[in-house]
Amino acid sequence: MATLKELAKKEERLTGGHRLCAGCGIPPIVRLILRSTDCPVVATSATGCLEVGTTIYPYTSWNIPWIHSAFENAAATISGIETAYRSLKKQGKIPDRDVKFIAFGGDGGTYDIGLQALSGALERGHNFLYVCYDNGAYMNTGIQRSSATPLFSNTTTSPAGTVIEGKQQWRKDLTRIVVAHNVPYAAQASPHNWSDLSKKAEKALNTNGPTFLNVMSPCPLGWYTKSEDSIKWAKLSVDTCYWPLYEVENGVLRVTYKPKEKKPLAEWLKPQGRFKHLFKPENKNLLDAFQERVDAEWARLLELDGKRV
Amino acid sequence: MAIATKGQTGLTGNTAVAYAMKQINPDVFPAYPITPSTAIVEDFAGFVADGAVTSELITVESEHSAMSACIGASAAGARVMTATSAQGLALMWEMLYIASGMRLPIVIANVNRALSAPINIHCDHSDSMGARDSGWIQLYSETVQEAYDNMFMAMRIAEDTNVLLPAMVCFDGFITSHAIENITLVEDADAREFIGQYKPGHSLLNVDNPATYGAMTLQDTYITFKHQQSQAIARAKGVAASVGAEFGKKFGRAYGLFEGYRLEDAEEVIVILNSAAGTTKVAVDELRKQGKKAGVLRPRLFRPFPFEEIAKALSGAKAIACLDRVDSMSGFGGPLFNEVRSALYELDKRPKVMSRIYGLGGRDYKVKDALEVYAELEKTAASGKVETLQKYITL
Structure with a gap:
């Protein structure tokens, strides 16, 4: 495991000058993950902020081979690339060197439209890492709810109206779904904890078989927060236990970070404009219900800590 | 199955086309079953299981992923083939345009079958005709022999550096795919010589010279890419004519447009x-x-x-x-x-x-x-x- 200083000295594989928003969680996540291996990396991205923001022709921010083809198929695309690599290497048509394969997708491209392709690729056992940057909505198209959107969140397709208070459903637990595919490594991470994220990426990339990282990705645009505060809110999503950091390695679950003092959920929700309506006095019951659910999920996870799942 | 150099071999359309694919020996073969083309992917899976080809099979979970995997593999410099029909081709629709727009010489066998609704598994051309504006070269085949021969020609036309576009070989579901016909097979070595080695101009696996594929184009460039693609498919006509003539010279069965x-x-x-x-x-x-x-x-x-x-x-x-x-x-x-x-x-x-x-x-x-x-x-x-x-x- 490299120190932050050593990591910072490594070659930049996603360069600056891209058009992602100030305060977006995606670039630090991608840059850190790409630095977690010294091997050559070939990457693909699902349609979304990362793709649009880094490759407006004739410019590209990618210093590694990269492809985008569509929205729902990042896992299928990387399957084709990784299989081509195995086939061509086996036949001696390309040099025999270790290459890593990474697919990046947002929560829309992963939890929703890309779930089938992801499931197929995990089941087939391709040697690749899938990274989901989860900012909790379809941010690229203007903040529409996805199945990763937090409960009660105000989005443009789950607006906080006069009779319905934002999104009515609990978010899909994608990491558990991935774990149910019996992959050798899956983890949740957050960019504020660079060493945890970097360790997990390194582990995933050194694992033979399909691996998965689900990374909390702050979005000032969709969260209605200040750009300079993104990493702070990423940290608070973890300290309130809304977004627990854990990994499942060869079937054994381990919580990789337990906050010394579990913060009240409201501390994370209150600064975010998407939850503004929850702080009306008449909505206290909603806030309480949200807190209860977070507590229950955290307790469930602690129960599983150190166990085979 | 023995190859009779002078005699003929009785094969169904699907078996003959799968056999052509075996002789072509693509690097990657994403496979998803659908009637009436299923036997092609079954036969090919058998060739892989028996080591008769060096191809890698990807048993994808849908035709959308089949074409997506074709695109990934082709962009990675592999020679890629697959087969489908009807709803399968329809599910690929989004990716068909991406394959041609990215100028990837993928070849598929499309066994013509009616599109739902009402659901029907039998022959008509609504599937491939639904894809007629997708930028793919389309070759149609009357007989088992022609479907078999078209596979080699499609590969050559698609990979021609003046073309670089995907191609589909179409033949009739059940009528051709399941009917046995006596056909003349090409010798493996002759087939290999006819299609030649695939030398991709670009590859995602060229890690020392990284390139970005599938970048976002705006109002200033999109039309330029489409214009180039349009010129490329226009050039495919002349290439198809010369490849058909060359096939005739080499194997005694000449094909025109x-x-x-x-x-x-x-x-x-x-x-x-x-x-x-x-x-x-x-x-x-x-x-x-x-x-x-x-x-x-x-x-x-x-x-x-x-x-x-x-x-x-x-x-x-x-x-x-x-x-x-x-x-x-x-x-x-x-x-x-x-x-x-x-x-x-x-x-x-x-x-x-x-x-x-x-x-x-x-x-x-x-x-x-x-x-x-x-x-x-x-x-x-x-x-x-x-x-x-x-x-x-x-x-």
């Missing part, structure tokens, strides 16, 4: 694709015995559409019926009718043209159906008038 059957002096002509052309030829032979000037034009290359060549070949006809095994649901006939009629517009003296939709969802098309169309054509040829511009037959 279309086949004319007793067409030279024909006054009444049916234009028709795939297996039904065979039935129509039987009708032509009967009519010729009666001294009638009937003929058939069977397009082989439908995309790009050889409009000049077809117009020239039909310039001497008096009355033409375009028989489509698909309805464009435009209220104005099928795709073959529209393309042929449009191609004839440039002629000084235009033949009369009518549209007939036949055989949807596997409905039989018999010699008597063809004879009825020729009888109508004869009337039109004599009167110079089209009585019924468009209608369904074989109802």
Whole structure:
């Protein structure tokens, strides 16, 4: 495991000058993950902020081979690339060197439209890492709810109206779904904890078989927060236990970070404009219900800590 | 299966096409089963399991992922093939445009089957005709032999550096895919020599020279890419003609952009694709015995559409019926009718043209159906008038 200083000295594989928003969680996540291996990396991205923001022709921010083809198929695309690599290497048509394969997708491209392709690729056992940057909505198209959107969140397709208070459903637990595919490594991470994220990426990339990282990705645009505060809110999503950091390695679950003092959920929700309506006095019951659910999920996870799942 | 160099081998369309794929030995083969093309992916999985090919099989979870994996693998510099039909091709639709837009020379066998609804597993051309504007080269095949031969030609045309576009070989579900025909196989070494080694100009696996594929283009560049793609598919026509001629020289079976059957002096002509052309030829032979000037034009290359060549070949006809095994649901006939009629517009003296939709969802098309169309054509040829511009037959 490299120190932050050593990591910072490594070659930049996603360069600056891209058009992602100030305060977006995606670039630090991608840059850190790409630095977690010294091997050559070939990457693909699902349609979304990362793709649009880094490759407006004739410019590209990618210093590694990269492809985008569509929205729902990042896992299928990387399957084709990784299989081509195995086939061509086996036949001696390309040099025999270790290459890593990474697919990046947002929560829309992963939890929703890309779930089938992801499931197929995990089941087939391709040697690749899938990274989901989860900012909790379809941010690229203007903040529409996805199945990763937090409960009660105000989005443009789950607006906080006069009779319905934002999104009515609990978010899909994608990491558990991935774990149910019996992959050798899956983890949740957050960019504020660079060493945890970097360790997990390194582990995933050194694992033979399909691996998965689900990374909390702050979005000032969709969260209605200040750009300079993104990493702070990423940290608070973890300290309130809304977004627990854990990994499942060869079937054994381990919580990789337990906050010394579990913060009240409201501390994370209150600064975010998407939850503004929850702080009306008449909505206290909603806030309480949200807190209860977070507590229950955290307790469930602690129960599983150190166990085979 | 032994290859008889002089004799013939009895194979179904699917088995023959799978065998061509084995001889081509692609690097990657994403596979997803769908009737009536399933036997192709089954046979290929067998070749992989037995080590008869060096290909890697990807048993994807949908046709959308099949084409996505084809695109990933092709962009990574691999020679890639797959097979599908009907709903499978429809599910690939989004990715078909991406494969051609990214100029990836993927080859698929499309075993023609009707699109739902109502669900039907039998032959018509609604699947491949639904993809006719997707930027893929389309070759149609009358027989098992032609479907087999087309696989090699499709690979050559697609990979030609003046083209670099994906290609689909179409042949009729069940009628051709499941019927056994005696065909002549090409020797493995000859097949390899004909298609040559695939040397991709670019590859995602060229990690020392990283490139970005599938970048976002805006108003300033999108049209330029599409213009280049349009020029490339136009060039595919000449390439298809020379590849068909070269195939003939090498293997004794020459193929043009279309086949004319007793067409030279024909006054009444049916234009028709795939297996039904065979039935129509039987009708032509009967009519010729009666001294009638009937003929058939069977397009082989439908995309790009050889409009000049077809117009020239039909310039001497008096009355033409375009028989489509698909309805464009435009209220104005099928795709073959529209393309042929449009191609004839440039002629000084235009033949009369009518549209007939036949055989949807596997409905039989018999010699008597063809004879009825020729009888109508004869009337039109004599009167110079089209009585019924468009209608369904074989109802």
